[in-house]
Amino acid sequence: MITSLQCDFNRGLAYKSPTQIARVVTEHWCARNLYCAACHEEQLQEMPANTRAFDFRCRNCSATYQVKSQKQLNLKKVTDGAYSIMVSALKQNVAPNILVLNYNSEWTVKNLILFPSVVFTEDVLEKRKPLAKAARRAGWIGCNIVLSRVPNEAQISLVTDTAIIPADEVREQYRKYNALAKVPWDLRGWTLDVLNVVKRINANEFDLTQVYAHHAALTEAHPGNRNVKAKIRQQLQILRDLGFVKFLGHGRYRTARS
Numbered sequence: 001m002i003t004s005l006q007c008d009f010n011r012g013l014a015y016k017s018p019t020q021i022a023r024v025v026t027e028h029w030c031a032r033n034l035y036c037a038a039c040h041e042e043q044l045q046e047m048p049a050n051t052r053a054f055d056f057r058c059r060n061c062s063a064t065y066q067v068k069s070q071k072q073l074n075l076k077k078v079t080d081g082a083y084s085i086m087v088s089a090l091k092q093n094v095a096p097n098i099l100v101l102n103y104n105s106e107w108t109v110k111n112l113i114l115f116p117s118v119v120f121t122e123d124v125l126e127k128r129k130p131l132a133k134a135a136r137r138a139g140w141i142g143c144n145i146v147l148s149r150v151p152n153e154a155q156i157s158l159v160t161d162t163a164i165i166p167a168d169e170v171r172e173q174y175r176k177y178n179a180l181a182k183v184p185w186d187l188r189g190w191t192l193d194v195l196n197v198v199k200r201i202n203a204n205e206f207d208l209t210q211v212y213a214h215h216a217a218l219t220e221a222h223p224g225n226r227n228v229k230a231k232i233r234q235q236l237q238i239l240r241d242l243g244f245v246k247f248l249g250h251g252r253y254r255t256a257r258s
């Protein structure tokens, strides 16, 4: 549970490197304030860390979180570990969620944004170039997570410009998107794209022709798929099963929120 936005900068006094200071100070804050978005657990357990990232795990539901601390907020992309390991974790729904923690020069947490791993589709996960022959781990392929490609509504704020968002709102939004875990990873890109179209239509009720109107963009995003209209209908059924839309019959739909 977030009780204070102030980090204890004394934690960093024993260190010289700015990266290390930032890590120690923000890690300490996280251990005291992070809660689980996937269940009711009010504190997260710290996991053995490597140099740059540190991770937390929920004792109750096993959800994992990887924290990326930033003094300058950058929601474009973050680097992550091995591409193949990430793909396999995503397929099994065990990949860590990413928390971007942005702090200011007074060591106050300014923004904290949760990116649920369930939306790290093939489009969001970017394969990096293999390391050069001269490198110690030549041929190793890492990945980036392109945060800017995560739909806006799936970017869940825990803290926005030093305002703490109520945990029930955070958990509700997380729960909504986590339903996507039921869709196989390779198909999730489609589901999210059709969901984005529905959001773009931006009406309480809409019909199939309005979704079909985005046919060209969806075809472009998914080349190689010949029957895009059938795919759209299939994805609308998935979105209905996940609770994002309701079917009214005769090709009419209602967004679940209304």
Ligand SMILES: [Zn+2]
Binding pocket: 036, 037, 038, 039, 040, 041, 058, 059, 060, 061, 062, 063
């Ligand atoms: Zn949990």
